[in-house]
Amino acid sequence: MIAPPTLRRTPATAAPGRRRRLGLGRPIPYGRVLGPVVLLAAWSAASAAGLLDPRVLPAPWTVVGTVRRLIEAGTLQDSLLVSLRRAALGFAIGAVVGVALALVAGLSRLGEAVVDGWMQVQRAVPTLGLIPLMILWLGIGEAFKVVIIALVVAITLYIQTHAGLTSIDNRYVELAETIGLNRLRFIRAVVLPGALPGLFIGLRLAVTSSWISLVVLEQINATSGIGYLMFQAQNYAQTDVIVVGLIIYGLFGFLSDAALRLAERRVLSWRRTLSG
Known part of the structure; x- marks a missing residue:
């Protein structure tokens, strides 16, 4: 007599009342600070153990002393x-x-025809490569530095915001036409909310790009600023001052990105994403 085959439950049917969660789980409070804290701990341990040459990378407590002296x-x-x-x-x-x-x-189709082409060309040209031309046009003062940063930010924001505007599902357009929305209400109720995620992505990329540009610009014919401080420290082999400048730039980027993340969560509170 042949025994009947045994039935094996698959994981999906083993517990009908339980559902496997595929998301990222609950956010870790202050989770993004964990990485810098671990890096700081490793840096401190390596410095205390004598594994790092102070002339190459000074210890964290040396950097703190340098900050105090500069203040x-x-x-x-x-x-x-x-x-x-x-x-x-x-x-x-x-x-x-x-x-x-x-x-x-x-x-606007006319606006797209007039604007988009040369913005795409401008995106292909490295903006920092325009520095010599801007110096010839505007001199070596503050104007050319501000213009270069503005160009970097404008191109980044344009690309992301334009992509957000043009990627809105056409079904929403048809729905707006069906219920009789005029042009102004359509833009206010459909287009702008639909473009907000792209706008915030552009803002976060743009603020990072602005700090990167600032690092470069403040070491070119500058007489003030964090970059100038680092450039002067290079001439005198003051590694601790250079590290202070790098930490400040990193804090600028981290805090500005955190502020934009907070604003994004509040403005787009209606949106549910994988990150929560």
Whole structure:
């Protein structure tokens, strides 16, 4: 007599009342700080064990002492204010120009024909490669630094915002036509909310690009700013001052990105994504 075959439950049917979760799980509070903390701990341990040459990479406590010395001399505060003013002004101008051009190109076929072509060409040209031309046009003062940052921000924001505007599902357009929305209400109720995710991606990329540009620009014919401080430290082999400058740039980028993430979560609270 042949025994009946045994039935094996698959994991999907083993517990009908339970559902396998495929998401990322609950967010870890202050999880993004964990990586820098681990890096700082490894740096401190390696310095304490004598594995790092202080002339190549000074210990964290040496860097803290350097920060204190620069603050007491007033050098760090002045350099911070200059760098923040350059970055903020260039970012503000670039954001306004980039979003405005994206709206012109994204809401009109004529605007797209006029604007999109040369913006795509401009994207293909390395913006930092325009530095010699901008120096010839604007001199070596503050103007050319602000213009370069504004160009980097404008191009980045234009690309992302224009992509967000033009990728809205056509079914929403047909629905708006069916219920009789006029052009202004269609833009306000459908187009702009649909473009917000792309806008925030553009803002986060643009703010990172603005700090990267600032690092380069403040080491070219500058007489103030964090980059100038690092350039002067290079001439005198002051590795600790260079590390301080790098940490400050990193903090700028980290904090500005965190602020934009917070704003994105609040503005787009209606959206459910994998990250929560």
